[in-house]
Amino acid sequence: MSDAPLLEVKNVSIRFGGLKALSNFSLEVRKGDLKGLIGPNGAGKTTAFNALTGVYPPTEGAVVVGGVQINRKASEGQGLFSRGAMRPFEINRLGLARTFQNIRLFKQLSALDNVRVAIIARTAPLFSAERTYRMKVAGGFSKFAGRTLETINNYLDWWRAFFRTPGFLREEAEVTARADELLQVMGLSHRRDELARNLPYGEQRRLEIARALGTGPKVLLLDEPAAGMNTREKGDLMVLIRELKDRFGLGILLIEHDMKLVMGICEQITVLDHGETIATGTPAEVRADPKVIEAYLGEAPGAAA
Amino acid sequence: MYGFLQHLINGLAAGTIYALVALGYTMVYGVLKLINFAHGDVMMVGVYVGYAVAFLMGREHFGTFAGVMLVFLVSMLACAAFGLLIERFAYRPLREKPRLTSLITAIGISFALSYGFQLDLAVNLGGTSYTLLPGAASRAFPEIIVPNQWFEFGSDDQSVIIWNWQVISFLIAAALMVGLQLLVFKTRFGRAMRAVSFDHRVAALLGIPVDRVIAGTFMLGSALAACAGLLYAIKDTSVQPLMGMYIGLKAFVAAVIGGIGNVPGAVVGALALGLCEEFVVGYTSSSWRDAVAFGFLILVLLAKPEGLFGRVQAEKV
Amino acid sequence: MIRGAAPAILAAVGCIALQALLGEWAFFGYLASLVGVNVILAVSLNVINGMTGQFSIGHAGFMAVGAYTGGILSLATAQDRIGVLPEVVSDQLFLVGSLCAGGTVAALCGLIVGLPSLRLRGDYLAIVTLGFGEIIRVIVQNTQALGGALGLSGVPQRAGFGMVWFWVFLVVLMARRLAASPHGRSLWAIREDEVAAEAMGVDTTSYKVRAFVLSSFFAGVAGALFAHFVPIVNPGSFTFVKSMEIVVMIVAGGLGSTTGAFTAAVFLTLLPEGMRSLFTTLGGGDPSLAQKVDQVRMPIYGVLLVLIMLTRPQGIFGTHEAWDAVARWRKKARA
Numbered sequence A: 001m002s003d004a005p006l007l008e009v010k011n012v013s014i015r016f017g018g019l020k021a022l023s024n025f026s027l028e029v030r031k032g033d034l035k036g037l038i039g040p041n042g043a044g045k046t047t048a049f050n051a052l053t054g055v056y057p058p059t060e061g062a063v064v065v066g067g068v069q070i071n072r073k074a075s076e077g078q079g080l081f082s083r084g085a086m087r088p089f090e091i092n093r094l095g096l097a098r099t100f101q102n103i104r105l106f107k108q109l110s111a112l113d114n115v116r117v118a119i120i121a122r123t124a125p126l127f128s129a130e131r132t133y134r135m136k137v138a139g140g141f142s143k144f145a146g147r148t149l150e151t152i153n154n155y156l157d158w159w160r161a162f163f164r165t166p167g168f169l170r171e172e173a174e175v176t177a178r179a180d181e182l183l184q185v186m187g188l189s190h191r192r193d194e195l196a197r198n199l200p201y202g203e204q205r206r207l208e209i210a211r212a213l214g215t216g217p218k219v220l221l222l223d224e225p226a227a228g229m230n231t232r233e234k235g236d237l238m239v240l241i242r243e244l245k246d247r248f249g250l251g252i253l254l255i256e257h258d259m260k261l262v263m264g265i266c267e268q269i270t271v272l273d274h275g276e277t278i279a280t281g282t283p284a285e286v287r288a289d290p291k292v293i294e295a296y297l298g299e300a301p302g303a304a305a
Numbered sequence B: 001m002y003g004f005l006q007h008l009i010n011g012l013a014a015g016t017i018y019a020l021v022a023l024g025y026t027m028v029y030g031v032l033k034l035i036n037f038a039h040g041d042v043m044m045v046g047v048y049v050g051y052a053v054a055f056l057m058g059r060e061h062f063g064t065f066a067g068v069m070l071v072f073l074v075s076m077l078a079c080a081a082f083g084l085l086i087e088r089f090a091y092r093p094l095r096e097k098p099r100l101t102s103l104i105t106a107i108g109i110s111f112a113l114s115y116g117f118q119l120d121l122a123v124n125l126g127g128t129s130y131t132l133l134p135g136a137a138s139r140a141f142p143e144i145i146v147p148n149q150w151f152e153f154g155s156d157d158q159s160v161i162i163w164n165w166q167v168i169s170f171l172i173a174a175a176l177m178v179g180l181q182l183l184v185f186k187t188r189f190g191r192a193m194r195a196v197s198f199d200h201r202v203a204a205l206l207g208i209p210v211d212r213v214i215a216g217t218f219m220l221g222s223a224l225a226a227c228a229g230l231l232y233a234i235k236d237t238s239v240q241p242l243m244g245m246y247i248g249l250k251a252f253v254a255a256v257i258g259g260i261g262n263v264p265g266a267v268v269g270a271l272a273l274g275l276c277e278e279f280v281v282g283y284t285s286s287s288w289r290d291a292v293a294f295g296f297l298i299l300v301l302l303a304k305p306e307g308l309f310g311r312v313q314a315e316k317v
Numbered sequence C: 001m002i003r004g005a006a007p008a009i010l011a012a013v014g015c016i017a018l019q020a021l022l023g024e025w026a027f028f029g030y031l032a033s034l035v036g037v038n039v040i041l042a043v044s045l046n047v048i049n050g051m052t053g054q055f056s057i058g059h060a061g062f063m064a065v066g067a068y069t070g071g072i073l074s075l076a077t078a079q080d081r082i083g084v085l086p087e088v089v090s091d092q093l094f095l096v097g098s099l100c101a102g103g104t105v106a107a108l109c110g111l112i113v114g115l116p117s118l119r120l121r122g123d124y125l126a127i128v129t130l131g132f133g134e135i136i137r138v139i140v141q142n143t144q145a146l147g148g149a150l151g152l153s154g155v156p157q158r159a160g161f162g163m164v165w166f167w168v169f170l171v172v173l174m175a176r177r178l179a180a181s182p183h184g185r186s187l188w189a190i191r192e193d194e195v196a197a198e199a200m201g202v203d204t205t206s207y208k209v210r211a212f213v214l215s216s217f218f219a220g221v222a223g224a225l226f227a228h229f230v231p232i233v234n235p236g237s238f239t240f241v242k243s244m245e246i247v248v249m250i251v252a253g254g255l256g257s258t259t260g261a262f263t264a265a266v267f268l269t270l271l272p273e274g275m276r277s278l279f280t281t282l283g284g285g286d287p288s289l290a291q292k293v294d295q296v297r298m299p300i301y302g303v304l305l306v307l308i309m310l311t312r313p314q315g316i317f318g319t320h321e322a323w324d325a326v327a328r329w330r331k332k333a334r335a
């Protein structure tokens, strides 16, 4: 069981109009993995993340998170009666969390609240979340019933907040404690009550990671977490990422622009160019691959990712 | 059977007018992703301009080609200028702000226009009084196209009538729509418009004069709206300050039904809405007319929220 | 639970006391009720427009639903009594029943309107709610049982300003506690960045719909309250103008600030009322001058919206709350 992949991507393609931003992308992430995804600018790395997290449903292929396939027919619309693919929040609850390349924090919320939003403290008042989830997955009438029960749960949950029941207060304290712990892990405790938009750039990036960890993921996708940092900060961050992996028992997939950094910490690397996977393997293998050298030398020196 | 045909004709005639207004919504939404709430009210202003021109021109020019052209051209030009002003001073400063700010601004402009025009305001200069704001009462719109039955079919109590203004509106609307389609797909301006609607930041990097393209889009949309408003006023033989809000909303519904941002979709949506309204009113009661559009809208949003021809557009992440 | 409800119980006692003290002063009572209803409307609309960042402009529609539901119910039960209780108490219990019924039916309408439109971007909600308001108006005007265009008269005048302000207290308490709960945080997150919120496991649609339903519930209650202190309930009270009035209040107060919505609602209700009395007096009792002033109000609202957006889009209070300032001040005083 322990070696079943947590995230399995099979031949995923994404097309934007005429542009094939990602084609036949395949990958597996298991517990304890630290994998890298590199490629020149516009290679389709972020697009790959978007496909995995349900932001853009893949045109073809399959994405399986924790044994559940998240994409169904991409052609289905978003009407009430035709929900095709799973929505991003559902995918997140299966244990897949991400950060964003262009930081997308909740700018007007405090650092603490940014993390607290991600921590779902949902002790269901009436029907256990697990039960409603199982009913929903079963499909058909059971899906409808499961959704109804879940809705009732949600409304009852609001009542607890309005009446500030002891259970609610206890839970709130737990959530806050957990958020504080994550802030401390990411070295942000001193920023706890500051608004996210007032944090310096490097700390915003770390807050993004803290927030993603708040959702309790099994797999963490990091989109250029060190972008805009100086060399020392980058080094520190990479050490931290490795620690996170061990401490929380994660599998991590990392996009990074600094080739040396990726080569230093990743065990396995996938290289994208124009949406195509041009190489996969250990850092040594990838570095020696003539196609990779060509893709990078084709770019201006120094811009190499 | 005759009743059915007559409703069909009336529905199509109404639909073409909605279509002209809907095009303005769809174009502006295309380039700015903004629901220009004030669009209908700009149209209303255009109709009042047309009213004033017809009034000044005098009765003897009604029904002449030159007279009609004058009313339409002045009103369309005035509206284009008005659209430009609104874009320049209300929307452009907010373009990079959160979307809600522009939406609220648009709602504010719409409100200010439709209720501002309901005030009575006149100034007295040298003995004559000049009306500045027309007041809430509905006014009879001058018969610049003298109503005339061009076609009648059947006996007295069971007949199909096609009016000259129906044919004229249909022709004008069709010509404008074809022209617009050519403009969007065959000219440099159209190409720039499509580039801006894809991503206005990228378009700016490519050297496209984004500000001018957006301003041009507003002018174009407003001119079309003025034309539509005049046709509507001729059909309805009246003009009143709230007409912009009502026609505008229906046209917007039409644009959503067709898939907002999609030019042919707006036309199809408008024709569908015009027919639907006409049939519901024809077979039940006219007091339900205003509810039809919104019932239709909610049904479409339930079943196919991206509209008939629209595509789901994921936000760029 | 008991401790959580304590403020509401205290407020109920306070409102009953005030009603007993000032209940005879009809002019004050009417004005206070009017202000209270607008505060309920503004604070509740702020939950969806301010805290969640969606944009509803059909609040008057939900108010109408509440007003007619509550009004019809009270008309039907006007003669009923709960025998063992004194008449006043029995009446007030029936009134609370009507208010809750009005709120509930409005909330159901909110669900029906919100489900299809809240899965889409915020501006669709604006159109659909506007449409909803119009549909309600058309339905009411065409239904004889609801009094048609003439309106519904004879609804027992049971709502004193004490009852109204009790609900004001409830809606403010609700907004405050919501904002400080995980649900409130999720709503803020949706307002800030919907894509990120969704990626962090927030079921954005469900939260938006719930916020909208809650907002509609209180609009319904406000409508029902309104129906119980005005002589006639007619469709003219719930037009687009009414919706816009509420929108202007929350935009001026600062989208997202309950304190701001409250303050602006009080101010923007009293100002026109004061102007009306002033100009009626100035016109020597002739109401035509006051009517003129009343007409000018609506275009001014429109211009005001535009000016606020261009110069100070965060409104008066931004997203700040009075109680946060108080808490900060107390903390400082202690230190």
Ligand SMILES: Nc1ncnc2c1ncn2[C@@H]1O[C@H](COP(=O)(O)OP(=O)(O)O)[C@@H](O)[C@H]1O
Pocket: A016, A019, A021, A039, A040, A041, A042, A043, A044, A045, A046, A047, A048, B314, B315, B316, B317
């Ligand atoms: N929503 C979108 N619509 C159209 N094209 C897109 C969209 N998102 C990304 N692209 C295109 O897909 C390609 C890959 O982009 P991306 O995945 O962001 O690259 P990167 O490897 O730098 O992260 C680019 O050419 C980009 O312009």
Ligand SMILES: [Mg+2]
Pocket: A045, A046, A047, A101
């Ligand atoms: Mg990228």
